[in-house]
Amino acid sequence: MVSMETKSKEKFFIVLRGKARKGFSRGCIGLSEAEIQNGEVKGLLYSGSGSNAVSPKSGGTVREVDTYPLTRHQAQLLLFITSSSKRLELLCNPQLFTAICELTQDDLVVVKHKKGHQPALVRNLMQIGKKENQEDLHMLGFEVEFVDSDHNLFTKKPAPLPLFNASDIIQVVPSYSVPVGMHWRDSQGLNKKVMTRVNSLPSFSSHGLQLRVNRTDQRVTQSPSTSRVPLEVGSMVEVLSNTGVTVYGVIRWLGLLSGKTNEWAGIELDYDVSGCSDGTHGVQRYFTCNGNKALFVPVTKCNPDSRFAGTQTLKHINAPSVPPFEDSEEHVPPIPESEASTLLLGRMKGIQGHFNSCYLDAALFSLFSSSTTLDNICHQPADTAEPITCTLRKIVNRLRRQGFVPAESVMNLRKQLGCDTFQTEEKDSEEFITVLFQKVLRMEPLLQLRSRGETSQGAYTYQIFLEKEQIGPMPTVQQLLDTSFLSCDLKFEEVPSCLIVQMPRFGKKFKMFPHIIPSTELDITDLLYNSPRECFVCGHLAEHECLQCLPERTLQPGRIKQYCTTCNTQVHTHPSRQGHSPRPLAVPTGAPADTPVTRHMMQLFAVLCIHTSHYVSFVKYGADPQSWLFFDSMADRCGDDQSGYNIPEIKACPELGDFLSQSEEEMTRADPSKAGELVRRLLCDSYMFLYQKPSTSLSTLNPQEP
Template sequence: MEPNRVVNERFFIVIRGKSRKGFSRGCIGRVEVETQRGEFMGPLYAGSGGTAGAPKSGGTVRREDTYPLTRHQAQLLLFVPAASKRLELLCNLQLFSAICELSRDDLVVVKHKRGHLPGLVKNLMQIEKKENKEDLHMLGFEVEFVDCDHNLSSKKPAPLPIFSAADIIQVVPSSNVRFGQHWRDGKCASTNRKAVTRINSMPNIGSRTRQVTEDQTEQAVSHNPTPTEPLEVGSLVEVVSNTGITVYGVIRWLGIPTGKTEEWAGIELDYEVNGCSDGQYRGQQYFICKGSRALFVPITKCSPDGRFVTSFPEEETLHPKETPPAPVFEESNEDVPPVSESEVLSLLVGRMRGIQGHFNSCYLDATLFSLFSTSVTLDSICPMPADKEKPITCTLRTIVNSLRRRGFVPAESVMNFRKQLGCDTFRTEEKDPEEFITVLFQKVFCVEPLLKLRSKREPSHSAYTFQIFLEKEQMGQMPTVQQLLDTSCLSGDLKFETMPSCLIVQMPRFGNKYKMFSHIIPSTTLDITDLLYNAPRECFICGHLAEYECLQCLPDRKLQPGRIKQYCTTCNTQVHTHPTRQGHSPSAVAVAADVDVDSPVPRRTMQLFAVLCIQTSHYVSFVKYGPDPRSWLFFDSMADRHGDNQSGYNIPEIRACPELGDFLSRPEEELAGAHPSLAPELVRRLLCDSYMFLYQNPTTPL
């Protein structure tokens, strides 16, 4: 096929897939040719280094494995030396967008060897090795630090440090500077890091430049507006310096320090600031926190944290409002579909995302997020009840729609839902997810149990979840979910009457005190063909119609341990003539009379879409949000906290977890021999703490 030439300049970053013809994850490229098969061809820019901006030999990459970039974005990311850091920054689109729009004299917080330091952007720096029209020049930011006393730290002209986009952890919005500030012009000086060129006209998107009068500036320095509500220990506050820097934290102490005559506040800041303490002031310990986070100021310098204020004083209406992390939700009668794969990273990933936890609600938060955020399984088997007047139904609908539309559910909605479940323990105590799932399906959705189980010795019974029961000696040290399910079903003589649309498998562990296996390997695809009652099965040896199965053969290392062993009559006789198997007791397999013995047996599989984990009574979840193997999220409804138990609140967080997909894509034999301690942090957490695996019928795609 003749490729179509692309006229306009286009850049991209590779976000998924293995290395292919020169490109790998985190690489930046330019589109020279786009084929009719949807592939990009063009030069590759590897990253920070001696010739980082110079194009290398071209490669080929699929369009769906890339994320489009502007030239400016590509230049900023190119200066980030580690590919993993580029992708991590790209996952936080809100921060990355703010960094791309930085202009001269904007306030930022950067990572530095001395900690997290506030500073002032002075120049956008063009880092170059040599002039070449094919080069893609890297861009960095020249930042002037401000010390913790809020005086400019540099007394005389000196080279300013240069930071990449990944070094910036916060962009202080101009709306948080109450009256703005005229900063003194920084002098241009050369730096010894690389050959650099200053771009004096930095991007000035929107109205980010502060333009105020000297009178307003003097007013900001001399006086802070008095807060409308009294501040107390546990209050979330912000402190604006004489130079306009805004820092945020929670009041840990109030009183009059030695040598002072007015009330002061001891504040634990959100991040480390050079020169701050661990709660000491002038040699006396007033409270305890991490080092370089304690700031002591007069109470008159403190104001309520503007990031969480939904209404503003009348005199501040001229200033633009920053969107608060906990947005005000609009009521809507229209149900929202699950979040699509293309929207997940921008809508869900970040802090104050997902479902906000409160008072032992993590079991409920993690379960609801797993069931309703991105999977369509529950929408198909449990459509939202049509009765919109029922309070508990309306509350659940609000939670689901808020999560899918806004990417955030406040704790008040969850607590209201817990109360409406009708049991005080659901409202006040930590519960097990399976207990909540049962109540959810029975009371809210009013649906029949998801599973129909049959045993030869007992009448069939129903269940919403499947609990694994077996002896530890039946399995190896690190079993897969497939092996656990097969062994449990055969040991208990259980079969599924029908193919379930959703299969929730509970691991052999009980709370946080006992777990049978230290590590369990997730099976991304669960084959239940041999676990269906009265369904045709093929012989494990020759592939013909199976007539017998043998539980004692299950752990046999000569016959693929862990796999269900069923045989035709001939193979059953041959296998059990072996001296080590003569004592086995094969049982007959029930087969429908109308089954064609010569027809191939179709495989019935289910796909993993979520995993609930527990560690020290705290539940979190991993959720698959798309068909790509690397499309995984990690959700923690209580990842962090502001304030104390009385006046504080939890901060939920969602993180992209592509490393889980990379791990699970490895062959099963390689996974069985892997050492969990060498796995990435989140992967290790899943292997150690898995509690429930949620599978869906593949006929209902993600």
């Protein structure tokens, strides 16, 4: 038994970022041994899972700024999650993680199950494994019992209860919302692993203990007919002010205020109210909104917004109302990496879909949320810009300032596009992007492509064309682009500021390759016309290129092959290559023969995907490899088709960064079916890859002061 004095000195942590360093990598859980120089922590590493408790191993050092402190209880819950990316994803949702750490017997939760999302009752907290040493940690999981939609237990006979880890829980329903009259049955049987039931579930903090006391009191005093509807972050509420006036808003924060004992709510009001703040209370900030809109009140003072009582259901009760927005016509820069998670993550975030608009929603979010490539539209004076350009700028500013654009704003843009089909039908994102650049932004073509006939033509996107036999079964975007350019005998006239590559698929169903590996960087050096290129063999100035050498297994298949005159002769004396037809290159006048060539790279900043006629997008919002978001403008729906509305959602997707950080060989060998759901979706359903120059790279700095 570890003494209370020893436990109080324990400093557990999880590694949040940084590459693997001296034993520690992202998602690892450790125990601090000592703080050393340069802000580093020396610690023990906990890893592995199985039937025994986890013993610490020598972990080395890690930077303190790359860690997040954990209690023993938190560390043991996270240890039972085998995927490091899922551990970090759960930490990105602090409200949910806090609630999971506070779970007690009788709490109602929703878990991910092979049959879908299932409501269940928490039966027991399970300590997994038998400790052999004092420093060992149990892994903690939850035994649950499924209930049906009528809150009846699924099974009547005693049976072993399924065991879930913390990342399997996607929602915690407050205790006071559990229907009165629901009873527990006696359990029989244990999981075959070494487990011990913990009758007294530890709390996350004193805050959690207070919450449970409050909820128990409410459940005892309230009858079924008057029980409170569960309120969470995102719930639309109304509050009766001290002056007798009802105000409306959205809960942005729940917790304990400094100096208070009960649970309070931080509400962003629909309109300015004198005396309110911008999300601060005292000297501490709890959330961020415009000035005079943040109101802090006890949760007991909040009630569901009665204006929407007729259209909301329990499942969608938490959909927030649309906050007002006034465009000040000032330039709003892209959302910085440091603010993206706070501003964008969650439901009712991003661009709200409406009436087959996902093709447009996904494209706009990809192009404008974090990228500066097309930022010039925000600088155009309103008095000189076309009305449709002003409408687009308001959408962009609203997305970047509030993190949410209502469906009405996008419908207004669709009407101004001047074609009925944009208002009523689902179209290809490629068609919308071309109209957006050409007619709305009035931009010159992003690409200038020179064909073999020495003619140059402009384009806004590039469609991959090739024969399936020309490339392997799981190609990279780099291989697809190189092969397509060589097959069509095309070259870029210059390095484009934005390169949108459309994958070889036709219609919404047929795709040439079941999986495509994203290239985080595209090297287009060898695709530029009249630009120096290195010989593939010796590195000197290249003067010939050969399409037939592209798939050569002995010459790095998939890479473009260009040669100096000497190497071209030698390579093609081989019997298997004597039938090749190398083509001469346009060599710039005066280009040095032995000087290293400057590489021209493009950076991936977004991917549009389509599956069964529905578009979604993945967006890179910062320099950190794990800074990826997943956006779906129609992730859920509240109400019916006539009176309801779509609920957009944005999720953090660090597991995509983990996957893309692997080498190309590792990604090619990976089994997509075993990757995370979102990673698999990108590999299988990619439709467009969006690249930009490094000079117009993602914004990682704070917005400039006006």
